[in-house]
Amino acid sequence: xxxxxxxxxxxxxxxxxxxxxxxxxxxxxxxxxxxxxxxxxxxxxxxxxxxxxxxxxxxxxxxxxxxxxxxxxxxxxxxxxxxxxxxxxxxxxxxxxxxxxxxxxxxxxxxxxxxxxxxxxxxxxxxxxxxxxxxxxxxxxxxxxxxxxxxxxxxxxxxxxxxxxxxxxxxxxxxxxxxxxxxxxxxxxxxxxxxxxxxxxxxxxxxxxxxxxxxxxxxxxxxxxxxxxxxxxxxxxxxxxxxxxx
Amino acid sequence: xxxxxxxxxxxxxxxxxxxxxxxxxxxxxxxxxxxxxxxxxxxxxxxxxxxxxxxxxxxxxxxxxxxxxxxxxxxxxxxxxxxxxxxxxxxx
Numbered sequence: 001x002x003x004x005x006x007x008x009x010x011x012x013x014x015x016x017x018x019x020x021x022x023x024x025x026x027x028x029x030x031x032x033x034x035x036x037x038x039x040x041x042x043x044x045x046x047x048x049x050x051x052x053x054x055x056x057x058x059x060x061x062x063x064x065x066x067x068x069x070x071x072x073x074x075x076x077x078x079x080x081x082x083x084x085x086x087x088x089x090x091x092x093x094x095x096x097x098x099x100x101x102x103x104x105x106x107x108x109x110x111x112x113x114x115x116x117x118x119x120x121x122x123x124x125x126x127x128x129x130x131x132x133x134x135x136x137x138x139x140x141x142x143x144x145x146x147x148x149x150x151x152x153x154x155x156x157x158x159x160x161x162x163x164x165x166x167x168x169x170x171x172x173x174x175x176x177x178x179x180x181x182x183x184x185x186x187x188x189x190x191x192x193x194x195x196x197x198x199x200x201x202x203x204x205x206x207x208x209x210x211x212x213x214x215x216x217x218x219x220x221x222x223x224x225x226x227x228x229x230x231x232x233x234x235x236x237x238x239x240x241x242x243x244x245x246x
Numbered sequence: 247x248x249x250x251x252x253x254x255x256x257x258x259x260x261x262x263x264x265x266x267x268x269x270x271x272x273x274x275x276x277x278x279x280x281x282x283x284x285x286x287x288x289x290x291x292x293x294x295x296x297x298x299x300x301x302x303x304x305x306x307x308x309x310x311x312x313x314x315x316x317x318x319x320x321x322x323x324x325x326x327x328x329x330x331x332x333x334x335x336x337x338x
Contacts, residue, residue, distance in 0.1 A: 047268040104267035107295030
């Protein structure tokens with residue numbers, strides 16, 4: 001089967017890096033041009049594979065940052081001890097080639113028909129798939145009400161700052177800045193806790209649907225908090241990305 | 247088994263079954279993160295996307311979030327992926 005692309009199977013495709021934009025000093029969005037890209041759903045991810053000159057390969061999963069119908073884009077946070085993210089955030093240039101496969105995942109996805117109201121909770125770069133959901137909502141003219149609770153180390157670390165500064169009608173954005181706050185900051189300045197969730201999250205009686213994405217500890221604590229507020233576990237979709245960031 | 251589950255919850259490196267959707271598609275030939283697995287040890291039923299995934303250097307270990315038992319293990323050797331599903335009573 002080596003070298004054969006089987007229909008329906010997931011094959012590695014060659015992506016050409018398109019425009020790149022810096023979101024924060026540690027985070028960059030890369031547009032990927034992938035001939036034959038089948039399209040994706042909001043909340044899905046791709047696997048990226050890099051091959052070193054000696055044949056060593058490293059693979060990582062990255063959430064898709066763009067909405068369905070938009071050109072494929074990923075947003076990558078640099079992890080200082082990472083094997084892949086330093087390359088993607090510092091070395092890669094437009095025109096470079098990467099291997100990509102996807103789209104992947106059917107669980108952490110949102111469609112306008114999934115309902116709501118939506119509670120989106122992001123820890124650090126966990127905001128990436130939630131941004132795809134927000135853009136998909138706007139592009140489909142969905143009126144589902146959304147509250148985004150976004151936990152970030154500092155305001156400088158807020159990804160998509162400009163876009164989130166002008167949310168679409170029916171979308172509210174609440175930040176909590178866990179390590180440092182700008183002068184005069186009046187918002188939350190601590191890790192997400194039960195009190196914050198009860199302030200910000202839709203009451204369970206509204207039958208909300210929650211998407212929680214971030215480092216493992218963030219997701220554990222937010223999902224437990226939401227279940228404590230009466231959210232059925234089946235209405236809280238989670239995506240943990242390990243012990244990084246936030 | 248409680249000890250295992252507790253250790254697992256505290257392990258920051260655990261990710262979700264979502265994260266190995268690509269590997270699962272490679273092995274099973276179809277999207278598996280929304281498939282339902284039943285733990286052979288405790289009987290817990292969950293979507294694959296909700297299982298706890300650990301990725302030590304040599305492979306991938308998928309554990310039950312209820313009891314911590316190993317449900318699936320994957321090791322890749324020279325482009326061949328070896329799969330152990332012995333911890334699952336069912337996967338559909």
